[in-house]
Each structure stands twice: as C-alpha cells, then as structure tokens.
Amino acid sequence: MPCEMCGKSVPFTKSVMIDGAKLEVCPECARFGDDYKASMSSQSSGRSTGSTGGSRTVIEQRLERREKRMGTKDVYAQAKTVEVVENYGKVVREAREAKGMDLDAFSKFISEKKGTIAKVEANRLVPDDKLVKKIEKALDVKLLETVLSGAGQSTGGNSSGKMTLGDFIKKK
Ligand SMILES: [Zn+2]
Structure with missing residues (x-):
C-alpha cells in the first residue's frame, strides 16, 4: 500500500490523524501524527453535532494535503x-x-x-x-x-x- 504522506509502498499502513485529517501512512510517517483511534475517542462527543460541516472540512484538508505532496517525495521538506x-x-x-x-x-x-x-x-x-x-x-x-x-x-x-x-x- 502506498503511504499517503511520503508515497512509499509499504506492506501495511497505519491510520493517523494529522491536523484533523485522517491519513493512511507508513510506520515511519505515523510518528508525525496522532493515533487515529485515540483521536477518534477524544472527538467522539462532538462528532454527532455538526458532522456534515466537519467531515467536509476533513475531506478538503485531505485534498489540499494531497496536492501539496505532489511536488515532493521528501517528507521532511513538505513545506518547501x-x-x-x-x-x-x-x-x-x-x-x-x-x-x-x-x-x-x-x-x-x-x-x-x-x-x-x-x-x-x-x-x-x-x-x-x-x-x-x-x-x-x-x-x-x-x-x-x-x-x-x-x-x-x-x-x-x-x-x-x-x-x-x-x-x-x-x-x-
Ligand atoms: Zn510514509
């Protein structure tokens, strides 16, 4: 499976939350984000209210991130x-x-x-x-x-x- 963060192909990926976006990443990149399950449980109370607006933002963030990743393969140089x-x-x-x-x-x-x-x-x-x-x-x-x-x-x-x-x- 390709890592959504660095693009590397790995046998399995881990779900992590990075700035509110859920990403499937390799173990190497997983340390840049919070554990997905941990984040989910802490967010679960607010999730039922306003879920439509919230989930759309997450999708937008994911798309934005994907675009940003196009230019570079170096996970340490995402910003520049x-x-x-x-x-x-x-x-x-x-x-x-x-x-x-x-x-x-x-x-x-x-x-x-x-x-x-x-x-x-x-x-x-x-x-x-x-x-x-x-x-x-x-x-x-x-x-x-x-x-x-x-x-x-x-x-x-x-x-x-x-x-x-x-x-x-x-x-x-
Ligand atoms: Zn990775």
Whole structure:
C-alpha cells in the first residue's frame, strides 16, 4: 500500500490523524501524527453535532494535503523544496561570459563535456546536484532556489539567499 504522506509502498499502513485529517501512512510517517483511534475517542462527543460541516472540512484538508505532496517525495521538506532556477541556462551563460570564458574554456575549467554545458546553457539539461555545485562555485552564481509549496508563500526568510546578482539588477 502506498503511504499517503511520503508515497512509499509499504506492506501495511497505519491510520493517523494529522491536523484533523485522517491519513493512511507508513510506520515511519505515523510518528508525525496522532493515533487515529485515540483521536477518534477524544472527538467522539462532538462528532454527532455538526458532522456534515466537519467531515467536509476533513475531506478538503485531505485534498489540499494531497496536492501539496505532489511536488515532493521528501517528507521532511513538505513545506518547501529546493529546485534549480527556471532560467538556469541564461544564468550560467551570462555568468560564464561575464568571466570572459568561452564554452571550451569553461567546460575544461570544471572538467565537464562541452556538450553538457551547451545543453545546460540552452536550458535543455537540468544540471544534477554535483554539476550545480560545480557551476555555482566556478561562476559564483546561485542555481538553486527554495520553492515554498501551498498557501502563504511570502514569508521572506530564505528569499534573499536565492537572489543572483542578475536578478538584483533586473529588479532595480
Ligand atoms: Zn510514509
């Protein structure tokens, strides 16, 4: 059975209450919620009154949670995920040109195939973690951004960290 929280396939799932929503989760995720039966018994008195409104809210919460889960498989990163910036190709190319390196020189500089870099710069190849780190270090750019999923996005926090110099200039 798939865990409704992390999506992992497990032989059996456990029913837990998480913020008022009942989820079938793997034992690993179960510790994030309250035991379903325990919650049920404590709620049982209020349940007969206003049950229609209450249950609809639970369903809405479940749907909302399911949507939030789509973007990530990491249960610890439900609120935010780290992704390569959308215009990474442009960021890489402009930073490389600013350093006065052509594709040849740059690919040699970071020991990658010229074709790989060309594809990255054309936005046709999303660099993997290792390559991202290499490029960020070599060109002094940021290729990763923290994406918050769900509502209430503008909490600030990490936003300054993902700004590249290019972004900063554009916003002026
Ligand atoms: Zn799980």
